Amino acid sequence: MVVGKSESFTATLQEAPLIEPGHSYASMTEKISDIVLTKPHPRSWAIVFLTGLSLLMLMLYAVLYLFIRGIGIWGINVPVGWGFAIINLVWWIGIGHAGTLISAILLLLHQDWRTSINRFAEAMTLFAVACAGLFPILHTGRPWLVYYLIPYPDTLGLWPQFRSPLVWDVFAISTYASVSLLFWYVGLLPDLATMRDRAKNRFARVIYGLFALGWRGSARHWHRHQVASLLLAGLATPLVVSVHTVVSWDFAMSIIPGWHATIFPPYFVAGAIYAGFAMVMTLVIPIRHWYGLQDFITIRHIENMAKITLATGLIVCYGYLMEAFMAWYSANPYEQFMMHNRQFGPYAPVYWTLIFCNGVVIQALWFKKVRTNVKILFGISLIVGVGMWLERYIIVVTSLHRDFLPSSWGMYAGTFWDYATFLGSIGLFLTLLMLFVRFVPMISGFELRELWWKLNRSAKDEASDKAAA
């Protein structure tokens, strides 16, 4: 996109506004709902949708072959029993975290700038969790028996192993998915009602009407809606921290060198938010351009996200440093060997690429010129996405491929089917996201109107205060 003259000008002099001036309630509502209801969709939408759909078909093909042949078609074997499936699970679930942080924590902290991006980020969370959830199910090898993971009164007399973090994962991720879905849906209700009221087509009115659950916008509705949103925000807030903590325990609870570290939970949570914000930027920057949403998702939103990416990225870098430091400080030969092997062993190029992506590139975000240049930001956010995937690759593979016993050492590489499934999950994500953009208002209209009221009221209040003085 082209950064307008006024946009870069305000950015350099003062903080950019949250909503560009010149809007009214009506114009904002119209702009948001017209994207879904009346405006033709840009060609870029169709291209991304079709690309996503094709990749999704590739995944269906890969999964079908997996069901026929079993997980032997993947690159995993002794000693690397965890491969792409776990890497992708951690990567996707991490990406989801930004959405929850934006929707829950920033709501509780009264951060006004969350308003234009929360709907979009929450949708991203849902789709990322959907992609993440697929991988452990496929990795079981017998996906039709996946209900064994859930404690239910069975005729086997079996119960999940509650001492295993893998079972905690099941609860963490399913809780996360349900709370995220609920939060997103409750937030959608008033806007679905708006869509129902504005839709010309009878079919669309019925569909939106059914999903709006009879929302009429009475004071009581709004009151209950607000209470429900706050409660759900309260429920979702601990999940921002807990879900990825539990995911990190999959590693940290084991005794494998490189995994058995107490820094893992905070380091994973920071990495999740870091990857998530990068993903929000990756998606928001082009979409805001396609649909001309620069008025609502202003350069200030983008810059704030860049700042959070930088802050969490630095925590992640600290994690890398501490991993290396603790390996040396522990005086444990296995830990030291692991770290040396990670940095100078067969996977060293991957490790240094990861350090370049997550440690070097993001330093550019210190500069305001970079933070307000959407083209560069888009590039950086893609690099961050790659870096975080490589990080999980390094964690999973380098610790496993050099076992305690040199006789069990081996190498790992993904097969065609690993890559097909991974690319396919990106396809699933893009497909769902494009459908979301097509059928659901991607910016929260009622929250935007509320924010507009808040911003304009304070200006008036200031004026009247001055007049009184």
Add this chain to the structure above:
Amino acid sequence: MAQVFHRSLNSISRFGIVGGAILAAGVALGLAAAYRSSLVTQVNISRAQPVPFSHKHHVNGLGLDCRYCHTSVESSPFAGIPPTQICMNCHSQIWSDSPMLEPVRKSFRTGEPLHWTRINDVPDFVYFNHSIHVHKGIGCETCHGRVDRMPLTWKANPLYMKWCLACHRAPEEYVRPREEVFTMGWKPAEDQDLLGARLVKEYHIQKLTHCSVCHR
């Protein structure tokens, strides 16, 4: 602007939400109950056989020992289905012209075994061994029920894993003296708690509950 929905939809959707939840719970409970019922497990349901063989008559009436027919129960995983020749040991002499036993005689003449309908069958992914159970003091009756009261044979237990584990987790509740293994209707002369604990020790019975005991 006209309303999109009729006002009755308010009540319909309220009932729909509550009703849907009740329906889902009902379906889940129904399926769970069906899976535990004789419908699926076949417990207590006798099945037709090529010859209406009565365990009641042979065990209770005549006093045959289990091992007379199930010859390999003490030495092999499989208890053994008797060959026609064992039937003919007696039935060449008694009831030798009964029309009911014609399939047995035919099998004897042609050499083609009788095709019994199997009643107690564990899935192929389960390794089960009769001899070890018999040697550790688990009575026939414990799993197969009062066979001496079955005119036609039926399954006495569902053979679900939970049922296997009930004993594997607490063998002292089920163990009996070795000499009573083939007795039907055996009752412990003393408190089973004391007897069981003593026999578990004496027979070196372990609580084998790890997966590969049965799933090898």
